[in-house]
Amino acid sequence: MKRLSYMACLLLASAAFTACDEDFKDWADPQSNPQEEAITAMVDITPVASMKLEEQPGDSVVIASVSSIAENFSLTACNIELVAEGQILNLPSKVKDGNIKVRLTELDQKVASLYKSQKSLEREVTLKLTPVVMTTNGEATSLTEYPEMQSAITPVATPAVDTEYYIVGDLNSWQMDKATATKFEADQDNQYLFSVVVESEEKFDFKIVPGSAIEAPDAWQRALGASKVIEDPDPGLLAFRDKEGADPDNLTCTGGKKMKITINVEDYTYTIKEDLPEHMYINGSPYSLGWDWAVAPEMVPVTQTPGMFWSIQYYTEGDQIKFAPVRKWEGDFGYDEEILSPEAIDFAELTSAGGNIGIGKSGWYLVIVAVTTEGKTISFRLPEVYLLGGVINNSWNCDETTLFRIPTDKTSDFISPAATVTGMARISTTAVDAGGWWKSEFTLDLANEGDGTIVYRENKNVSDNLSELGYECNVKAGQKVHINFTTGKGKVE
Secondary structure (H helix, E strand, O other), X not given: OOOEEEEEEEXXXXXXXXXXXXXXXXXXXXXXXXXXXXXXXXXXXXXXXXXXXXXXXXXXXXXXXXXXXXXXEEEEEEEEEEEEOOEEEEEOXXXXXXXXXXXXXXXXXHHHHHHOOOOOOOEEEEEEEEEEEEEOOOOEEEOOOOOOEEEEEEOOOOOOOOOOEXXXXXXXXXXXXXXXXXXXXXXXXXXXXXXXXXXXXXXXXXXXXXXXXXXXXXXXXXXXXXXXXXXOOOOEEEEOOOOOOOOOEOEEEOOOOEEEEEEEOOOOEEEEEEOOOOOOXXXXXXXXXXXXXXXXXXXXXXXXXXXXXXXXXXXXXXXXXXXXXXXXXXXXXXXXXXXXXXXXXXXXXXXXXXXXXXXXXXXXXXXXXXXXXXXXXXXXXXXXXXEEOOOOOOOOOOOOOOEOEOXXXXXXXXXXXXXXXXXXXXXXXXXXXXXXXXXXXXXXXOHHHOOOEEEEOOOOOOOOOHHHHOOOOEEOOOOOXXXXXXXXXXXXX
């Protein structure tokens, strides 16, 4: 195994260290010593190269050990941070007999949380250590720049996948024989996904019981719940009785709304969210003669705004359309004055065409569908598109100076004003009432000889801009951005 050494001259600082007993109480309860004079210390620590947690016999495991340490020094504590997938989690530890030990369950669930999956696969993690060394006279120093270490951890095996799952909790008085009303439905496209929609006036607690356990004497020992280690993750870890014999915490669902509870029994994760559509499609006469859902365009999700979608479409007088959250005649909706605002009806001269939305005026439209637990709204607006990124007079304002010209026909381009500054173009339609132009941001895929396909931010994991996804739309001073929503492509020239 690779050995890592550290030699440093450091100011003596407050040291966090704990007793070396095996009861694993107060893992994060620190002790401290006052600041003292500078000393030189050396400690050699060897991490565990790999470890399969399922094979470990006890409730704690050795994650690293002291290979050597300078005379008159001892390792009293070691603060650990686990790093993977761009995330960092603290991992409490104890030192005894030269070994750095951690709780097996805590290591297991934190590795799973970093990877958002409890699959029993080898996971590479980085250990960022802060060793605490002490002299024989009681002086302690925290080695804050100790080299990072690598280790491969394989989480504990998850329970076997069942064919049925049920909610047992406050909704059914915690009675197994009353669980049939809260059965999870299997996903048709993914054999590992199950979901159920529930509605309760009050917040309620529950656990999830596999169908094969409902009538078994060990039903509660096989029940699934929430992790005791990870707080409020998304998705959460679907915890089960651990190797210490401890049962998981209850899961909790907020009351007063329709909520959708989804479990993934491949990754052993769960989500609890408002029962809102994840997709929205437009169907109608502009897309196919037979209203074929297979060719119905999908609307763009508004970033970080569940249940809200937008699309820029050209409609001709006499066109008829409808919406649905799936590509079929299920949950579809059309003309309804309770969900169509008077402004939308007047703007597009909308009429009811046998329940479909009839378009009364030809032109380009920004169509917005918003679904909440209280109901739906449909809006038709002018498709205002803006060129941002500071490439026009270093401005980030959505105003007439950055506004694209809207074409009068279906086949022509939306055209931006000429850039005055060379840089990365960022494009948005800001008429979406979502609280920020970036929530309806999009760009052209022109990076690495891309063909200019329009790509949308949606709910992709982006910390700043779409270049993080490999998309770039760069302009030079004097150039304009052309966007064709009919072809789904654009260019810079």
